[in-house]
Amino acid sequence: MVKIDNIVLPDFPLLLAPMEDVSDPPFRVVCRENGADLMYTEFISSDGLVKDTDKCRRKLAIFEEERPVGVQIFGGDEGKLSMAAKIVDMTQPDLLDINFGCPIKGIVSRGAGSGVLKDIDLMVRLTTACVKATQLPVTVKTRLGWDEDTKNIEEVAERLQDTGIKALAIHGRTRTQMYKGEANWELIAKVKNNPRIHIPIFGNGDIDSPQKALEYKNRYGVDGIMIGRAAIGYPWIFREIKHYLQTGEILAAPTLEERIGVCKRQLEKSVQWKGELAGVYSMRKHYFNYLKGLPDFKEFRSRLVTPADPLEIMTVLDEIGEAYAGFEFSQAPIKLINYHENCAL
Known part of the structure; x- marks a missing residue:
């Protein structure tokens, strides 16, 4: 320890x-x-x-x-x-x-x-x-x-x-x-x-x-x-x-179900922390990163970042799960961006 x-x-x-x-x-x-x-x-x-x-x-x-x-x-x-x-x-x-x-x-x-x-x-x-x-x-x-x-x-x-x-x-x-x-x-x-x-x-x-x-x-x-x-x-x-x-084994990439689950979980905690409107807004930057790799995703992406109602977003996430059922993500290398933040990276 x-x-x-x-x-x-x-x-x-x-x-x-x-x-x-x-x-x-x-x-x-x-x-x-x-x-x-x-x-x-x-x-x-x-x-x-x-x-x-x-x-x-x-x-x-x-x-x-x-x-x-x-x-x-x-x-x-x-x-x-x-x-x-x-x-x-x-x-x-x-x-x-x-x-x-x-x-x-x-x-x-x-x-x-x-x-x-x-x-x-x-x-x-x-x-x-x-x-x-x-x-x-x-x-x-x-x-x-x-x-x-x-x-x-x-x-x-x-x-x-x-x-x-x-x-x-x-x-x-x-x-x-x-x-x-x-x-x-x-x-x-x-x-x-x-x-x-x-x-x-x-x-x-x-x-x-x-x-x-x-x-x-x-x-x-x-x-x-x-x-x-x-x-x-x-x-x-x-x-x-x-x-x-x-x-010594590499885990399979997280499934679509897991990715949607994390989107929902973080949205839920964001609303709990900031309130409904601010919580929804602060989550908008995250959806694409979590669901990156889904083909022809532009329409769904727009529908995720438009509503102000968290329940409507949850519904869209469920629709994504149905539309891409069976899709398997590849274990692609993580690309490190030059993130200009607080410098701890």
Whole structure:
């Protein structure tokens, strides 16, 4: 087993990466039900939490069935990050995670996310402020460094561990790489193999198949892996990896019935979370990803994203099940998109 303070996870846990506008509570629930061991919220601005904005407050929502779950925050000001940590503490998630990895310009220009990689002393101060402000276990998500000349993750890992964090997730790219090129797991392995490091080290970047998950587990020796882009429209990636690690066998692709079932389940939770109209609207971006591969799907796709009534959408999903009865999906490779989110991918 792997322990993050008092949180007990199975051997080699699979983590769902925090993804802006993707890893909301309904999506986290279906990932949890398909094998993810630890979830993270969309990243939340410390400034927004301190100002008590509706958007940031809504992101603190957690369904009990998705636990364990961590709330991820970002910011570049010690005082505001500390206050945000105290606010998160009151909502009672299982842990607090700090984002030091987002490479998006709008975040970096505010001195947050991977922008903090330019000032490791500041990173340490920000992390220390959070650790002192909350009773929750604090973890960190970051990158290898700012650019090719500042890949200082080995120093960063030791210094962050000294602040009292309970786990570290490392994306195997620098900020300047964004999502380009191949993730470098060699440096992640060096952190894991450092005899001074005793907290769990999770690797992140480019895991898109059960075979790669096993290969990287054996080659780099990390305590677990964090999956982002491969889970978009495909929460079954978690169960497929677990099955392959246990048996060496590749599971068949999820059936049409399973895909429709996940659409219904996520729609149901979305309406429960946001209310009928907002819940229906927020689901519209997901249907195509879940049902990708069905031929001549344009008409059904239009009918899924037009109604405002969730019952009408459920009826359309049932019609899709009848129209494509017997259709078998191929186990096609997952294509990793350059998802410009919260940088945890």
